[in-house]
Amino acid sequence: MKQINFEQLALQLDEVKQLTQARVGQDDANYIRKVIVWQRVFEWSGRILLMLGFWQPLLWVVGVLSLAIGKILDNMEIGHNVMHGQYDWMNDKFINSRAYEWDIACDGSSWNRVHNYEHHTYTNIIGKDRDFGYGLLRLSNDFRWRVKNLWQFITYVLLSVLFQWGVSYHEMAAERVFFGKKKDNRDNKVSHAELKKRFFSKGAKQLVKDYVIFPILAGPLFLWVFCGNLVANLLRNLWTSTIIFCGHFTEHVHTFTEEECKNESKGQWYYRQALGSSNLKGRKWFHILTGHLSFQIEHHLFPDLPAKRYPEIAPKVQQIFQQHGIHYNTGGFWRQYGSVLKRIIRYSFP
């Protein structure tokens, strides 16, 4: 790692966190409840409008969009953030990381193990953070080139289309539950049987809900609702995967080796988080729909600070980085997305 005053970096960032934490309170509680209300409104208007498609197909289109937004809010601004423990301090029976379960195929606690623990602790350490490329894509020279990387762009598109299933399968694939040999250095937190059970039961619940129960409730409009749910899930998958790719796999995102990160100090940990992530610029509504993951850098530095606080701390973080000569990776959506695509394509080749 380069010559940086890590101690000072840690002190400065800790201070940002403490000052912000001291302000967290009623506003944040009101905010998350308000987002939940909007989520319910979008989801239910969506579900109702889908049934009116036979009368005016445009209503079906609005319904699909509304349901997709409901699902996006549920996954991003509510599910992701609540499950990070950002609102545990509220002491609310339902809005906390233990109780919340989200509306996607992936079981919440499985996601928590891989994402909250592995990804957020070992961010971008090759061999430890299984989120870097998800074991499917080669995104740096840390991985040996294989022939399958030639068509990894298609793999990427498929992964985006089926993103919720990818997320759901991620822990099982990494634990090699179905295929391949188990790696010795993995200490399993959960048995394979339990992983399988959770994968199938949560997955089945989601399938039955969107593709059996709600369509059946619509009676003769079965197909309208079936297709509406399919498209809404697809839109949500594309949106979430794109935002997440932009937060982690832009061109300048760094990777680290296990060796480099041995006995890492708090400052070095912050440094790694900073270089492992990238931000997206945008308007307020855009940030909300990304679950404020458009502030991926701030999220990685302070994963359990309520995400709505990220915009207000971002300038301070950027200033601190600048002082230490650390690159603060941010840009507009299209620029960042372009650089993700470039990275995927670049590493398709040896």
Added chain:
Amino acid sequence: MQNISQFISNNLFHHKDLAGYFEPVMQVIKPAWRSGFFRSQVKGIRVLSENALKITLKPEKKWPIHTAGQHISLTIEQQGRLISRVFTIASGAKKLKETGLIDLVIRTHDKGNFTPYLGELAMNSWVNISEPMGEFIFDEQSNHTTFLAGGSGITPFIAMLDDLQENTQKHIHLLYYAKPNSHLMVDVLEKFLIRLPNFSFELLNRSQHGSFSKFVSIEHTDELLVCGPEEMYVEAEEFCKSRHIPFRAEHFQAIKPTKSLNEAARFTVKLNHGDLEVSNQDSLLSEFQSHNKPVMYGCGMGICHQCQCLKKKGIVRDIRDGSLSDNSEELIQLCVTQAVTDLELEL
């Protein structure tokens, strides 16, 4: 019915509780509407003394009528955080039936995490209460009863006296201990003297009057009811045992750190399976591991929430910034907390 709603909620709403799924939506229309709680509106706040408040609440219609002597858990939202404490209801069922109101008499502590905020509750604002709980009620059979109260432990007795009929033949003697000149609701007790023919009371304080034992008339006590601090309860229990007097007690005590925070100490952790003794020098996670307790964990540095568990009772310290937790139920991360008192945890 409950099973059906649970099934729907689980499968269609990915939520443990159907009412909980709609809770934030309901709150738009009905402030403080919470699944599993009752709403109650603040109808009066009166300062009784420098450190005591009387809060009058109007519980929603479906709240079950309490029996004098019972208590409730009161939950308020303070800076977005829900905090609860248990209080005995200081008024009878008769008052509730007639006016729809209940009273709580609360000792406030300037440095507390809860009571300082009670005075700030706005008129007509909403709080949450639990259903009435507890078995500490007046025995209709007993003819001669002695009440022993300490400090704000007077509240259940006020409620019991409140509910007695004017013409009751029951003999009740109340021994009320408090610091000199800080007895609460003496005016109310004086009114009872007029209304209830066989009621009498004495205002006592420990430094001047000593133990209560010499004030209890054994031949005129069929039963002793005690509500006060821990020491009073222990003393009364012994007293009654040795004299074969039936005895019932109620006491809630805020758990306070007993040792100075820098002093090494060991505390008991009550778990859902078996107890454990831990030191306050290390994180709870390390303590659990050194006792070979199976416990989930990940980063070991407070980031991943894998080591999270529910603290039911007791106080912990956050190792990162030294802050102390509240006494009541909340989620804690084992890897960044140390015990400050005995604890009860649910892993």
